[in-house]
Amino acid sequence: MSLWIERILKEFPSELSRFWIAADPDDVLLDERILASLRTQGFELLPFEDSVMFRTYYEERYRAAWDRGERGPAEALVLHLRSGATGDLPWDYLRDGRRVSLGLADLFPKLSYGVVRQIGSEHLEALFDAQLRHATQTFGEAGTKDFILTHIFGVSPYLISRPEALWRELLRLHFSDMMLPPALASHVANILNGQGVFKGLPLESLLSSKAYFLRVVQDAWDQFLEQNGVTGSRSVDLIQSKHEAAPIIPFEHPDIRAIVDSMFLDGTLHPLAIEGRPTGLPGWAKIGIVEDPDSLAKRVAEGALRLAGSLPGTEASHRDWAQMSRRLAEVIFRFHSLPPVQAEPIGDQVLEVQKAADERLREWVTAHYADLPSLPAAKGPVMVHHVLRFLSMRRDAGETRVALLVFDGLAMDQWVQIRDSLAQRAPELTFEENACFAWLPTLTSVSRQALFSGLKPREFANSIETTSQEPVLWSRFWQDHGLRANEVIYRKGIKRTDQLSEIEAVIADPAIKAAGIVVDTIDEIVHGSVLGKRGIANQIESWCDSGFFERLFAMLLNKGFHIYLTADHGNVEAVGIGRLNQGVATELRGVRARTYRSEAIAASTPGDIDAFRLDIAGLPDDFLPLFAGGRGAFVQKGEPIVAHGGLSVEELIVPFVKVFHASKSI
Numbered sequence: 207m208s209l210w211i212e213r214i215l216k217e218f219p220s221e222l223s224r225f226w227i228a229a230d231p232d233d234v235l236l237d238e239r240i241l242a243s244l245r246t247q248g249f250e251l252l253p254f255e256d257s258v259m260f261r262t263y264y265e266e267r268y269r270a271a272w273d274r275g276e277r278g279p280a281e282a283l284v285l286h287l288r289s290g291a292t293g294d295l296p297w298d299y300l301r302d303g304r305r306v307s308l309g310l311a312d313l314f315p316k317l318s319y320g321v322v323r324q325i326g327s328e329h330l331e332a333l334f335d336a337q338l339r340h341a342t343q344t345f346g347e348a349g350t351k352d353f354i355l356t357h358i359f360g361v362s363p364y365l366i367s368r369p370e371a372l373w374r375e376l377l378r379l380h381f382s383d384m385m386l387p388p389a390l391a392s393h394v395a396n397i398l399n400g401q402g403v404f405k406g407l408p409l410e411s412l413l414s415s416k417a418y419f420l421r422v423v424q425d426a427w428d429q430f431l432e433q434n435g436v437t438g439s440r441s442v443d444l445i446q447s448k449h450e451a452a453p454i455i456p457f458e459h460p461d462i463r464a465i466v467d468s469m470f471l472d473g474t475l476h477p478l479a480i481e482g483r484p485t486g487l488p489g490w491a492k493i494g495i496v497e498d499p500d501s502l503a504k505r506v507a508e509g510a511l512r513l514a515g516s517l518p519g520t521e522a523s524h525r526d527w528a529q530m531s532r533r534l535a536e537v538i539f540r541f542h543s544l545p546p547v548q549a550e551p552i553g554d555q556v557l558e559v560q561k562a563a564d565e566r567l568r569e570w571v572t573a574h575y576a577d578l579p580s581l582p583a584a585k586g587p588v589m590v591h592h593v594l595r596f597l598s599m600r601r602d603a604g605e606t607r608v609a610l611l612v613f614d615g616l617a618m619d620q621w622v623q624i625r626d627s628l629a630q631r632a633p634e635l636t637f638e639e640n641a642c643f644a645w646l647p648t649l650t651s652v653s654r655q656a657l658f659s660g661l662k663p664r665e666f667a668n669s670i671e672t673t674s675q676e677p678v679l680w681s682r683f684w685q686d687h688g689l690r691a692n693e694v695i696y697r698k699g700i701k702r703t704d705q706l707s708e709i710e711a712v713i714a715d716p717a718i719k720a721a722g723i724v725v726d727t728i729d730e731i732v733h734g735s736v737l738g739k740r741g742i743a744n745q746i747e748s749w750c751d752s753g754f755f756e757r758l759f760a761m762l763l764n765k766g767f768h769i770y771l772t773a774d775h776g777n778v779e780a781v782g783i784g785r786l787n788q789g790v791a792t793e794l795r796g797v798r799a800r801t802y803r804s805e806a807i808a809a810s811t812p813g814d815i816d817a818f819r820l821d822i823a824g825l826p827d828d829f830l831p832l833f834a835g836g837r838g839a840f841v842q843k844g845e846p847i848v849a850h851g852g853l854s855v856e857e858l859i860v861p862f863v864k865v866f867h868a869s870k871s872i
Contacts, residue, residue, distance in 0.1 A: 209338065210331040211243050213313070218284070220248055223304035224272070226284040229292050232310040233582045236286070237327045238524060241577035248281030253288070253580055254295075259665055260285070261296075286580070316341040318350035324389045326585060328525060329358050351393045359384060363397040370459040372404060376412055376419060377465040381474065383529050386413045407453060417638045421868070424475060425452035427466075427494055431478055434487050436495065438478035457491070467493050471509050473536025476626075503548040506540045507555055513537060514559045517566050520573050524581070524588055527570065528641035531859035534563055535618035538856070539626075542619070542743045549740075561837065564854045571646070571853060576823040578643055579662055587642045587862060590653055593772060594660035598687045601719070605768040609713075609721040611758070612657060614650060615729035615850060617776030619739070620746055621861040627750035628759075635759060638864040644775040646822050647799035647831040648850050648857040650729070654774035658696070658722060659683060667826035671801075673698075680722045693717050698724035703754045710761045721767065727754075732777045735848045739779050742848060759865050769865040778856040782845035783816050783838035797839045798852030802830045815840075820853070 207215075214234065218226060226249070228235055235241070235251060244251055254260050264285075268278035285303060287295070292305055310330075311319040316337055325333070336357035345353055355361045359379065366372050379385060386394065391413035398404050411418045429452045431437070456462060469475040470493045479496045487495070496502050513533055518526040541549055541556045583592035584599060597608045613621075618641065628635055645653040645663055651671050652663050659666055659679035669675040677696040684694045695712055699705075700723055713721055731745050762769050780798060802808040808830040811817050816835035825831070834840055837854065839847050850857050 207243065208331055208335070210334040211240060213334065214240055214308070215243060215247060217306045217308065218244070218247070218249060218282075220282060224278075224282045225268070225299075225303045226282060227292055227295065227299060227303040227305045228284050228286050229290045229305065229307045230286060230309075231289050232308070232323055233288060233327065233584075234308045234310065234313065234330070235284075236580055236582045237330070238574055238577045238581060239331070241580060242574060244284070245280075245576065249284050250278075250280035250282070251284040251286050251580055253286045256665075257296075316344045317353065318345060318347045321347055321350040321354065321389060324387045325354060325358070326387070327582070328523060329354075332358055348393070351390055355386075355390060355394065359386065359390070361386075361394065363394045366398060367401060367403060369404075369454070370456045370462060372398070373455050374459070374461045374465070377423075377462060377469070379413070380416050380419050381465050381469060383416070383525070385416050388414050415638070417636050420474065421636060422452060423455065423466075423469075426455040427457070427475065428452070428478060430455070430457050431487070431491070431495065434484070434491070436478070436480055436484045436487055438480040438495070458488070463490055468512075470494050471505065471512055472533045473509065473540065473622075477505070500548065502540070503544050503552060506537060506544065507552045509533075509537045509540070510552070510556050510559045514562060517563055518570065519566065520569050522570060524574070524578060524643065527567065527855075528859060530563065531618050531641050531855050532622075532639065534559070534855055535622045538619035538739070539622040539743070542740045543623075546740075560855070564837065567855050567858065568853055571858075572820065575643075575646070579824050586640050589643045589656075590645060590772065590774060590860070591656040591660055591662060592642065593657055593770070593862070594683050597720070597770060598683075600768065601687075607719055607721075607765070607767045609723065609762045609767040609769050611723050611725060611769060611771045612654065613725045613728055613771065613773050614654065615732050615775060615777050616773035616861065617728075617778070617856045618859060618861055619856065620728060620742070620776075621771075621773075621863065623743060623746055624750060624755060625863075627747070628755055631750070631753075632756040632759070634868055635756070635865060636868040638866075640862045641859050642772065642862045644773075644858050644860055645824070646820065646853060646858065647801065647833065648775035648852060649799065649801075650774055652825075654724075655679065657772070657774050662824040663829070664824055664826045667829070670826060670829060676722075676724075680720075684720045689719050693719040694722075695720075696722040698726065700725045701727045701730065703752050703757060706754070706757055706761065709758075713762065713765050713767065721762075728773075728777075732848050732850070738846060738848060739777075742777075763865075763867060771861065771863045771865055773860040775850045776856045776858070776860055777848050777850045778837060778852065778854045780834070780837045780839035780847050780849050780852070782841035782843050782847065783834060784814075784840070784843045786811065786815065786840050797841050797847065797849045798834050798857070800832045800840060802832065803828050805830065808832060 241251060252260060252263065268283050271278040285299060290307060292300065310322050313334065314322050314337055333354065340357060341353065361375055366375060391410045394413055395409035398409055412422065457466060466475065470477055477494050477496045483497060518530055537556060578589050581588040583596040587593045587596045593610065597610060601608055625637060645656045651673050655666055655669065655673055655676060656663055658676040660683045663670055666675065666679065680696045681691055681694045685691060695718055697709060709723065727749060731742055735742050759769060786800060808819065811832060816838055817832050818835055819832055822831065833852050839849050841847055
């Protein structure tokens with residue numbers, strides 16, 4: 207156990223109380239490693255977000271058990287308050303609970319509180335250790351920024367004086383998904399601009415925005431190839447569309463080549479498709495071009511091999527899994543893009559990576575999934591029910607009109623296909639790409655309803671088997687957060703381009719501040735698929751060619767909406783393991799999972815069926831899921847199918863993407 211976690215747990219000696227009140231305005235406790243450690247020590251942490259829901263949970267699960275002389279679901283309950291104002295709590299909580307206060311100012315006394323609170327919680331453990339080891343004095347704001355840059359991000363801006371040093375650090379940071387927070391990016395940019403060496407470079411954007419940085423590097427690579435006599439078919443994009451030259455990146459430098467090579471292999475950068483064979487191009491640069499289909503197949507195989515060797519384990523963070531899911535999606539999409547004759551020889555290799563990732567994920571979910579619902583959403587949603595809270599914070603930050611586009615059933619690899627199509631068809635668009643976790647079981651009525659309500663499934667138990675309450679729940683959330691009913695719209699069943707005129711007419715009303723739109727096309731394609739994900743990819747290609755996406759995005763952006771795109775769950779290729787004939791109704795399309803209201807029936811699964819149960823915190827007590835094992839499905843044995851409901855990377859981790867005009871990304 208780390209010194210950081212020991213320091214936090216020291217505040218909760220288990221023998222002193224079974225009911226705790228934690229005043230935590232900086233969300234110190236809402237870190238998955240700390241939550242897991244608390245759970246191991248016998249504590250359940252429950253955020254105090256809705257007084258009625260907390261009261262119901264507390265009375266039914268804990269207070270009643272304590273009154274009977276029994277323990278509750280855990281040995282102790284922690285009421286988590288995201289402020290220091292404990293005096294506003296009900297009197298009986300204050301009477302019975304033991305109070306503890308946690309704050310970054312007390313935990314980091316030698317560093318500037320205003321700076322520390324701006325870095326991600328994933329860095330606090332390392333920062334606490336660095337403070338103990340290296341902070342020999344109390345630092346002000348600038349000193350704290352330098353301290354964090356040195357000990358957390360490994361950046362010393364005062365030593366960056368040459369282009370290769372700058373681009374090496376930028377590539378290293380973004381390849382590791384360690385973008386600098388805005389305050390640190392601004393600090394580094396001011397130091398570098400003061401040297402007068404990097405004039406004209408948008409340093410702050412390059413340091414803080416991965417989407418912008420990758421766009422710049424992609425343009426610089428195309429420019430580098432052109433200077434070496436190599437041209438291809440890539441569309442005009444951000445920098446070229448402004449009639450500006452891309453910055454010159456010293457790609458030939460060994461340190462830079464090593465990172466760029468990895469970025470091409472995992473799909474972060476995209477090679478340029480060319481015709482013929484280049485004569486003057488250095489051999490090392492051929493990683494960034496595609497000369498023939500065989501070279502693309504080799505690239506996919508190499509990407510799968512690299513991914514297989516770097517899968518997250520049970521001690522990984524949710525961020526590690528989100529990053530891995532995007533890398534896996536790139537491999538899957540590139541694989542399905544290959545002609546069958548090139549795909550067939552490497553099919554088993556790609557499938558083995560998928561299976562290995564799913565097995566690792568199941569182990570990780572068993573250990574950590576219960577902690578995800580309580581994590582903060584300020585820097586982005588971790589689970590789909592966090593999305594509305596995040597959008598509300600974005601509105602508070604000045605994004606007065608927000609549009610949530612939910613593509614029902616969209617897997618990460620299918621988003622990659624759509625994104626790549628838009629790069630060709632609508633180069634004026636750019637994307638900030640992230641990921642979040644769906645609810646288990648990955649069924650529409652569970653996960654999509656959580657998405658549009660902002661609630662955990664146990665908080666909409668009465669409607670958990672239907673989506674009919676989504677419009678009411680969506681509107682209620684926004685009315686609870688300051689909007690009027692006539693400022694909120696919800697539309698579902700959107701599939702085709704000819705339906706967009708109705709959406710356009712509705713959002714033309716300047717009163718509309720929050721638009722929720724369900725696009726059903728992917729889910730409809732999946733459930734009608736007979737040719738697997740390759741066939742689905744072909745249908746998505748035709749859908750992209752219809753112009754649906756660029757028109758939908760353009761009309762929302764032109765009306766001043768900030769667009770966020772996500773999915774309620776993904777989908778996966780599975781094989782039938784046999785039907786369960788237990789005489790009970792289940793969610794018809796969830797062939798990867800069945801749900802029961804009776805413990806006896808849930809436990810009656812035939813022994814020859816590869817299935818497992820999982821206790822999911824946040825589900826109603828009488829909503830009991832059974833999952834098909836591996837990549838199986840409860841259909842006729844041996845029948846191939848594309849489905850959802852289960853526990854796989856492709857079903858559970860979904861895209862969360864901000865869509866905006868490229869000109870707004872700086």
